[in-house]
Amino acid sequence: MIERSHLKIIRALADNGSLTAAANALFLTQPALSHQIRYLEKKLDVALWQREGRQLRLTPAGDVLLQTARQVLPVLEQTEKTLQAYGEGKQGVLRIGVECHPCYEWLKSILADFLVALPDMDVDIVNKFQFSGLEGLLNHHVDLLVTPDKVKQQGVVYEPLFDYELVLLVGQSHVLSGESFITADALLNETVFTFPVSHDRLDIFTQFLLPSGIKPKTKAIASLDIMVQMVSLGRGVTVLPDWLATDYCQRLPVSTVRLGKQALAKTLFAAMRKSDVDINYMALFVELGRKQP
Numbered sequence: 001m002i003e004r005s006h007l008k009i010i011r012a013l014a015d016n017g018s019l020t021a022a023a024n025a026l027f028l029t030q031p032a033l034s035h036q037i038r039y040l041e042k043k044l045d046v047a048l049w050q051r052e053g054r055q056l057r058l059t060p061a062g063d064v065l066l067q068t069a070r071q072v073l074p075v076l077e078q079t080e081k082t083l084q085a086y087g088e089g090k091q092g093v094l095r096i097g098v099e100c101h102p103c104y105e106w107l108k109s110i111l112a113d114f115l116v117a118l119p120d121m122d123v124d125i126v127n128k129f130q131f132s133g134l135e136g137l138l139n140h141h142v143d144l145l146v147t148p149d150k151v152k153q154q155g156v157v158y159e160p161l162f163d164y165e166l167v168l169l170v171g172q173s174h175v176l177s178g179e180s181f182i183t184a185d186a187l188l189n190e191t192v193f194t195f196p197v198s199h200d201r202l203d204i205f206t207q208f209l210l211p212s213g214i215k216p217k218t219k220a221i222a223s224l225d226i227m228v229q230m231v232s233l234g235r236g237v238t239v240l241p242d243w244l245a246t247d248y249c250q251r252l253p254v255s256t257v258r259l260g261k262q263a264l265a266k267t268l269f270a271a272m273r274k275s276d277v278d279i280n281y282m283a284l285f286v287e288l289g290r291k292q293p
Helices: 005-018 019-025 030-044 059-089 101-117 133-138 201-212 225-234 243-251 281-289
Strands: 049-052 055-058 092-098 119-127 146-149 155-170 190-196 219-220 236-243 254-259 266-275
Touching: 005 019, 005 030, 005 055, 019 030, 019 266, 055 059, 059 092, 092 101, 092 133, 092 281, 101 119, 101 225, 101 236, 101 243, 101 281, 119 155, 133 146, 133 155, 133 266, 146 281, 155 225, 155 243, 155 281, 190 225, 201 243, 201 266, 225 236, 225 254, 236 243, 243 254, 266 281
Parallel strands: 092 119, 092 146, 190 219, 190 236
Antiparallel strands: 049 055, 146 266, 155 236, 155 254, 155 266
């Protein structure tokens, strides 16, 4: 029978790449971990990994077990947190998944009100997924997903929080500053700063640039503050939700320009499993979310 310890071993090996690093992560000695590996392979009667110098590489059978570990362990770990919360007299733990960088900035603005209203609740924020955010919701890795992308899925309900538009953020001395709106070709020779995600997940590309055949130079920057500082210094431009861009315009020499004559309109959603919609703290989160911004 596969035990939880076996799943933790294979996850540690996959995440750390070497026997020594995996042993350290599991707080085991290297000989103890080697013994458990041999025991597990003997018990399952299949090779799960093979050595390549000092590194370990999973076999196809190992990959199957790793996928199970990625699915099962987060659920078990969350269940333990929830039971611990109940044991401490709390209502439980709300796991909130965040699929976009600006969404995380927005989430910070309502968490205080949420926790004040429900002092017996704990909150976990998940912004790095092994799979997509929607899969995380369906697999019970998160309870609520904050996302601007509505994907029809049986058993999932999308509650709209608020509408906004994506705008171009430029330095105040930029040639595009002061324009009422731009077309896609205005960005052809610009450097567009983006968050480090694939372009097919960014609306500025899928809904604005690529339909017009425009492929500007891009540079990925993980830090939002650094990205906007670079824009203010005239090193490039970026695209942000209008509510977030407006905040930066009040603090730095940057300004906004509409994307297209009709604007690039979006809606932020709280996605939940249909069975959870009527839970009181879910409803409160949606209520607070509709008030901010």
